[in-house]
Amino acid sequence: MAIPKQERLVSLVMCLLAARRYVTKEELRSSIESYRMCTSDEAFDRMFERDKDDVRELGFTIETGANDPLVESADGYRIRPEHNTLPPVDLDPEEAAALALAAGAWQQSSLSGAATGALYKLKAAGVEIDTAPLTSVEPRVTARESAFGPLLEALRARRPVQFTYRGSGAAEASQRVVEPWGMSCWRGRWYLVGWARDREEQRVFRLERVLDKPKPKILREELRAPVPENVDIRAQVARFAGEGGEGSARIRLRAGAGFPLRARATAVKQVDEAWDELELPYGHGLHSWLAEFGADVVVLDPPDLRGAVVRQLRAAAGLPVGAGAAGVGAGHEASEGISA
Secondary structure: OOOOHHHHHHHHHHHHHHEOOOEOHHHHHHHOHHHHOOOOHHHHHHHHHHHHHHHHHOOOOOEEEOOOOOOOOOOEEEOOHHHOOOOOOOOOHHHHHHHHHHHOOOOOOHHHHHHHHHHHHHHHOOOOEOOHHHHHOOOOOOOOOOOHHHHHHHHHHOOOEEEEEOOOOOOOOEEEEEEEEEEEEEOOEEEEEEEEOOOOEEEEEEHHHEOOOOOOEEOOOOOOOOOOOOOOHHHHHHHHOOOOOOEEEEEEEEOOOOHHHHHHOOEEEEOOOOEEEEEEEEOOOHHHHHHOOHHHEEEEEOHHHHHHHHHHHHHHOOOOOOHHHHHOOOOOOOHHHOOO
């Protein structure tokens, strides 16, 4: 499968930026996987020349020169860190936070691994490497879910993806084929938004519920459903994850616990010294969040939310999850420490 161009460009920049001397075309070709896959010298030369132009368009200054002062011809390339840094930039707190998130993209994904691999090969070829300048080049985002990299690749390639998925409260997993629109992180978890072919509708999927090992399958076919022009991925995920819904939920929360819930509550009142009552926006996925607080939360309304939380807690405790499970753990006297 062809390696994405973005991956190749990042690998090239990192190699030229980390090298303490000029790096020859031959060394780059043997170190960067995309170049090693070229079937001829002509194909490599064309790709390398295009990549140099693209890197320069991105704002990097590529120097040419020779490592031997007695050699007049320039046979190597470098990007000097001191010539490729930004002047001081003043950012407000929101801009700084957004930049920090953007700079975090790709950690634990295929891009950082491929780029790091190119550096190791370059070092093995005898090129002295300085990794200090790379802290501003290699972006990072924490993504524990194994499906993150393949789904991100499917997004870049605009290809549908097939995976095994177990929805919240589902007894069995099912095969899904999804045309991806985008991904977003919400409270430390990643979600995929796209068009589910089997349901013929827009759906949101939580990546940690994708069960495929080692990874989901990217299909070699075009997307069928049109992608909305102004789809708000973040808003879609927020509604799915339990916020932005049209309804509201009432819960009891143990005093001194559940501060994230309190921060998003629309109303809070004290019941007694041990418990408070909260109203929360009720959207799809709220039950998963409430279940994380265990016995500190008692769901009062609506009944379907209460039942979903109980079923999830019973499944986590290894107890039978059936039609009658919704009535278990219905109050503070809930058995086996499960409350909803």
